[in-house]
Amino acid sequence: xxxxxxxxxxxxxxxxxxxxxxxxxxxxxxxxxxxxxxxxxxxxxxxxxxxxxxxxxxxxxxxxxxxxxxxxxxxxxxxxxxxxxxxxxxxxxxxxxxxxxxxxxxxxxxxxxxxxxxxxxxxxxxxxxxxxxxxxxxxxxxxxxxxxxxxxxxxxxxxxxxxxxxxxxxxxxxxxxxxxxxxxxxxxxxxxxxxxxxxxxxxxxxxxxxxxxxxxxxxxxxxxxxxxxxxxxxxxxxxxxxxxxxxxxxxxxxxxxxxxxxxxxxxxxxxxxxxx
Numbered sequence: 001x002x003x004x005x006x007x008x009x010x011x012x013x014x015x016x017x018x019x020x021x022x023x024x025x026x027x028x029x030x031x032x033x034x035x036x037x038x039x040x041x042x043x044x045x046x047x048x049x050x051x052x053x054x055x056x057x058x059x060x061x062x063x064x065x066x067x068x069x070x071x072x073x074x075x076x077x078x079x080x081x082x083x084x085x086x087x088x089x090x091x092x093x094x095x096x097x098x099x100x101x102x103x104x105x106x107x108x109x110x111x112x113x114x115x116x117x118x119x120x121x122x123x124x125x126x127x128x129x130x131x132x133x134x135x136x137x138x139x140x141x142x143x144x145x146x147x148x149x150x151x152x153x154x155x156x157x158x159x160x161x162x163x164x165x166x167x168x169x170x171x172x173x174x175x176x177x178x179x180x181x182x183x184x185x186x187x188x189x190x191x192x193x194x195x196x197x198x199x200x201x202x203x204x205x206x207x208x209x210x211x212x213x214x215x216x217x218x219x220x221x222x223x224x225x226x227x228x229x230x231x232x233x234x235x236x237x238x239x240x241x242x243x244x245x246x247x248x249x250x251x252x253x254x255x256x257x258x259x260x261x262x263x264x265x266x267x268x269x270x271x272x273x274x275x276x
Contacts, residue, residue: 042246049243058235058244065231066251072145072220072227073213076152077160083153084160091165102161109158115219117155122147122223148220152213159209167202168194200271207263211256218252228252 090102109117125132125141132138140146171194179189221230232248235241 054239054241058231058239061226061231061235062228062247062251065226065228066255068225069214069217069227069229070255072148072152072217072225073210076149076156077210077213079149079153080156080160083157084164087157087161088164088168091161092168106158106161109155110162114151114155114216115222118148118151118219118223121151144220144223144225148223148225152217156209156213160206163202163205163209164198167198167205170201171197203267203270204263207259207267210263211259214255214259215252 087102087105090098091106093099093102121141122144125147129138132141141150175193175197176189179193180186184193217227218229220227221233224230226234228248228251232244235244
């Protein structure tokens with residue numbers, strides 16, 4: 001090869017040099033090793049202490065509690081979605097009393113713990129039993145399941161209203177102006193143009209809200225609703241085996257992971273036209 005060819009020919013990239021072990025990298029690998037070791041140890045412990053008799057005894061109760069948990073979350077999220085729409089519209093309303101009323105509702109339920117709301121409704125409404133009885137509402141509120149559903153619906157409706165409000169306001173103003181220029185009414189513009197675009201923006205936050213509701217639903221066991229956590233507490237009170245809580249955690253993890261994957265597929269499906 002001539003001198004000119006040697007000058008023109010591309011130089012080979014230098015061989016990669018091994019990275020030095022910094023303190024941060026060492027800590028990260030150590031924590032990962034501990035996590036893997038703990039996971040393997042837990043798996044071996046569960047396999048070694050597996051008791052088929054307990055599975056036969058309490059397995060059906062776990063499945064029953066799992067079904068109650070799913071019912072509670074699905075119904076609360078569905079009804080909350082219906083409630084959130086007028087609340088979100090009220091938050092954006094130019095009418096000050098309506099706007100402030102919607103703001104107060106959202107602020108109260110997003111700013112206080114869910115367990116406090118559940119106690120206020122389940123235990124607090126008992127102080128007004130005579131009034132509720134006169135209104136024929138005591139039959140509803142004396143049932144812990146109904147109180148849990150009512151509380152969860154109001155709570156998730158407040159969060160969904162803020163998600164929906166932010167999504168609606170993210171739609172460009174030009175969409176409204178273009179529809180108005182074509183003579184489309186404001187209601188049809190909102191229902192067929194603005195809302196579908198807003199729902200795509202709100203899709204991921206909605207998924208996060210559902211996952212939070214699944215995990216938060218465990219508190220209903222405190223008011224004697226035998227959901228997944230309620231059945232777990234009952235199984236533990238009879239066996240005093242902490243594995244009952246491990247299996248409950250695994251069930252919750254499976255639900256959350258299934259929801260996450262379903263939501264990822266749904267999001268990719270509904271937003272595929274944006275990626276072209």
